[in-house]
Amino acid sequence: MSIEHARADHFEHPSELWRASEPRASYDVLVVGGGGHGLATAYYLAKEHGLTDIAVLEKGWLGGGNIARNTTVIRSNYLWDESAAMYEHSLKLWEGLSEELEYDLLFDQRGVLNLAHNLHEVREGIRRVNANRLNGVDAEWLDTDGVKEFCPIVNTSSDLRYPVLGATLQRRGGIARHEHVAWGYATRASQLGVDIIEGCEVTGIDVAGGRATGVQTTRGPISANKVALVAAGHRSVLAEMAGLRLPVQSHPLQALVSGLLEQRLGCVVMSGAVHVYVSQAHKGELVMGAGIDAYNSYAQRGSFHVIEKQMAAAVELFPIFSRAQMLRTWAGIVDVCPDASPIVGLTPIEGLFLNCGWGTGGFKATPGSGWTLAHTIATGEPHRLNAPFALDRFAHGRLIDEHGAAGVAH
């Protein structure tokens, strides 16, 4: 599908905010993937490291991939030290991002509840609250009455199949307007001199003598000193072009949105056990996400039974939603790592950088991911925050197992 066609089918995006660029023959840095993470990487390279000879290559149109397909949940309440540091850094960047980008991201710290439905989840939830506090991440444990008080429309009746026994609460968590994040980063990066090139699909990665030297694209070859692969679900395909095999698998992740409803849900509610997470956008739509479809796919669609199960759980937890009408469903392709943690940093190929494996929860990490990858690209060394998320951890066994905090519900 051509860009023009895609735009006509979807909506006009404000391309006048950034310069539409023709690709030049060479750049210092190429960022492959014009989603949130790629744009943030380019922005911080320019802003924090003074590099401006940069192009962001986007195969479709800017804001057409996962950056505009996610359910916009932002939080940092992960279990392990490495993850807490990375996601908390990201959350702190979110807290100043609208001002920094001079673009209203509608970042709204309305609080995120993670429900516990059985004794094991209660124990894990309390453990995670304690771990979060030790890492300087705000976290509280609410019992059933506390959940009811914080979010009155949650059904806390004891006769539910999966009763609400309590929840973790991160008050600083919340939501943001996802396409504004793409547009905000693109606008400022463009002003700093970054070329943003849409409709430019990378078809090959040039490697010579163990070093990345550029890429082949649908708009011709482009040479570069450094190439960063930041293309979400399609990274395996890209990495294979460079002869790299990655421990990620691509799956559909489905989401839904309702019609406009009166504001009734003042926080984000997530449940790993019953596979549902929901928030109410400022305009009034309920935005819901499911768990991933089990099978590998690049088709940007999933199976209906996944969202059917998710809706059943949502209606039991929120009886008030039972008459709500879902307007549309869609899927994005997410790349999932065996330990539910991302890979950010160097590769065995000099000058080739990687940012992948964010799985179902990459949106919240957009600023922190871009920040740390920009540091790695500019200095050639990992930032202390992304050093633990190196590709070689799968050979050394230093996994960062975040299935409890990240596995399903994002």
Place this chain on the structure above:
Amino acid sequence: MLLISCPWCGERDEVEFHYGGESHIAYPDDPEAITDDAWGEFLFVRNNPSGEFRERWLHTHGCRRWFNLLRDTSTHEIVRSYRMGESADQSSGAERESD
């Protein structure tokens, strides 16, 4: 929802099945002799193509047997299913299209 041909039971809805990831991953002959990189590769690295993919499925709510499926991950088209111990090429298993 996928309509999956179990080589023992025939076509059934996807909800009867459990997904098992890539097929034909052989356990290393001598695990203690291989390098950490090779062991990590065996444990964690799988092919992830956009296109035809050989994968294992378990017919949980049917015959409860594992089998293989050759499926296109970019279209969800199922090319053929075949039993454990067979390769996709020599398969006499159920087919959904001529090839």
